[in-house]
Amino acid sequence: MMKHIFTSISKVFFLCFLTQFCLAQKNDSIPVSKDSYGIRVGTDAFKIARSFYDENYQALEFVGDFRISKKHYLAAEIGSEKITVDDDRLNFTTSGTYIKLGLDANLYENWLDMENLVFMGFRYGFSTFSQKLNSYRIYNTDNYFGENPPFVSGAEYNGLTAQWLEIVLGLKAEMFSNVFFGFNFRFNRLISNTKPDNFNNLHINGFGKISEGNSFGASFNYTISYFIPIYKKSKVK
Amino acid sequence: MTRFFRSFLVVCLLLLFVQPFAFCEKDDICEPSVEKTPLLVIQFFDKDNIQNPKNVNDLLITGSDFINDQEPLSLIFDEVSEIKIPLKVNQDETEYYFYLNYNNADVALRNTDKVVIKYTRDDIYISRACGFKTYFELDFLNPFDFSEVEDNNTNFPTGSSLWINQINIINTEINQDDEAHIYIYF
Numbered sequence: 001m002m003k004h005i006f007t008s009i010s011k012v013f014f015l016c017f018l019t020q021f022c023l024a025q026k027n028d029s030i031p032v033s034k035d036s037y038g039i040r041v042g043t044d045a046f047k048i049a050r051s052f053y054d055e056n057y058q059a060l061e062f063v064g065d066f067r068i069s070k071k072h073y074l075a076a077e078i079g080s081e082k083i084t085v086d087d088d089r090l091n092f093t094t095s096g097t098y099i100k101l102g103l104d105a106n107l108y109e110n111w112l113d114m115e116n117l118v119f120m121g122f123r124y125g126f127s128t129f130s131q132k133l134n135s136y137r138i139y140n141t142d143n144y145f146g147e148n149p150p151f152v153s154g155a156e157y158n159g160l161t162a163q164w165l166e167i168v169l170g171l172k173a174e175m176f177s178n179v180f181f182g183f184n185f186r187f188n189r190l191i192s193n194t195k196p197d198n199f200n201n202l203h204i205n206g207f208g209k210i211s212e213g214n215s216f217g218a219s220f221n222y223t224i225s226y227f228i229p230i231y232k233k234s235k236v237k
Numbered sequence: 238m239t240r241f242f243r244s245f246l247v248v249c250l251l252l253l254f255v256q257p258f259a260f261c262e263k264d265d266i267c268e269p270s271v272e273k274t275p276l277l278v279i280q281f282f283d284k285d286n287i288q289n290p291k292n293v294n295d296l297l298i299t300g301s302d303f304i305n306d307q308e309p310l311s312l313i314f315d316e317v318s319e320i321k322i323p324l325k326v327n328q329d330e331t332e333y334y335f336y337l338n339y340n341n342a343d344v345a346l347r348n349t350d351k352v353v354i355k356y357t358r359d360d361i362y363i364s365r366a367c368g369f370k371t372y373f374e375l376d377f378l379n380p381f382d383f384s385e386v387e388d389n390n391t392n393f394p395t396g397s398s399l400w401i402n403q404i405n406i407i408n409t410e411i412n413q414d415d416e417a418h419i420y421i422y423f
Binding site for chain 1: 369
C-alpha cells in the first residue's frame with residue numbers, strides 16, 4: 001500500500017520536472033545571470049520510504065555534491081543499510097556501510113539563472129559489511145524422504161569488504177528555493193569483494209543484489225537535497 | 238537541448254551494448270547438472286566368491302519411517318549389482334528395511350534385514366538458487382548395523398536368517414555418487 005502511494009508521488013514529481021524544464025524555455029528577456037557555486041546536501045528519499053513499508057529493509061543514505069566548475073561537480077554518497085533477503089532456499093541478512101566518491105558532469109545548458117542538471121557521472125564505491133545466514137534448505141538429489149523444513153544456521157561472516165565502479169545518469173531540478181529533487185540510474189561493476197567461507201556475497205550494501213557469476217548491477221535512486229550557496233560567478237561560455 | 242539529448246541517448250545505447258547481460262537473472266534456476274547431495278552407492282558381491290559382483294533380485298528398500306504405511310513408499314531394484322539410495326539430511330543416521338525377493342513365488346526366500354547407516358554431516362553451499370547440499374562421512378567406529386527385523390509386520394517377513402552376510406566400507410566419505418562407498422556380500 002505504502003509502496004503504491006510512494007510510486008504515485010514519484011510520478012507526480014517526475015511530471016513536475018518536465019513542467020519545470022518546459023517552463024524554463026518560455027521566457028524571452030536576457031538579463032545578466034550568474035552561476036551559483038556551493039554545496040548541495042540531501043538524502044535518498046526512496047530508501048527512507050522503503051525503510052517504512054518494507055520490514056526487511058532499513059537504510060539511510062546522504063548525498064552531496066560540490067560545484068567545481070560551470071559543468072562539473074564533485075559528488076559523494078554515504079550510507080548504511082540493513083536488508084534481509086528471504087529467498088526460496090536461503091534467508092540471510094546483510095548489513096553494512098558504504099561510501100561512493102566521484103564526479104558529475106552537467107550535460108544540460110541552463111537558461112537564465114536556472115540551476116537544473118541532467119548529468120552523467122562516475123563513482124568509485126567501497127563498502128564494509130557483514131552477512132548473517134539465518135536459514136537454508138538442503139537440495140536433495142532424490143526426494144525419497146521429502147522436503148525438510150529450513151535448517152536454522154545463524155552463521156555470521158564479519159569484516160567483508162567490496163569495491164566497485166558506477167556510471168550514473170540522472171536529473172536534478174530545483175523545485176523551489178534551493179531545494180532540489182532528483183533521480184538517477186546507476187550501472188555498477190564490481191571490482192573486488194572478500195568472500196565468506198561456505199557462503200557467498202549475494203547482496204552488497206551500496207552495490208545492490210549480486211547475481212551468480214555476474215559482476216554487474218543496477219539501481220534507481222531518488223534524492224531530495226538542499227543547495228547551500230557560497231558564491232556566484234558570472235556565466236562564462 | 239538536442240545536443241545533450243543526443244549524447245544522453247548515445248551513452249544509454251553504449252551501456253546497453255557493452256553490458257548486454259547485466260540484468261539477466263542467471264541464478265534463478267538450480268541447474269539439474271549441478272552436483273547436489275550425493276547418494277549412498279552400494280555394490281553387491283557374492284559371499285562365496287568375493288571378487289564377483291552379484292545381482293540382487295526383487296530388492297525392495299523402504300525407509301523405516303514408512304514401514305507401517307498402507308502402501309509404504311519404497312525403492313525397487315532388480316537384476317542389478319549396484320544401487321544408489323539417499324541418506325537423511327536432517328539426522329545422523331538412516332534406517333532402511335532391505336527386503337530381498339519381495340515378489341518371489343517361493344515365500345521361504347522372502348527375507349527382510351534392517352540396515353542402519355550412521356554418519357556425520359557437513360552442509361556445503363552450492364548457490365543462491367540451489368541452497369546447500371550435504372556431504373556425509375560414515376562413522377569411523379560404528380558406521381552401520383544390520384540385523385533381523387521384528388517378526389510382527391506381514392509386509393516385511395523376517396525370513397529364516399540374515400540374508401546379508403557382511404558389509405565392508407570402501408569409502409567413508411560420501412561426497413560423490415559415481416563410485417561405491419560400501420560393498421554388501423550375500
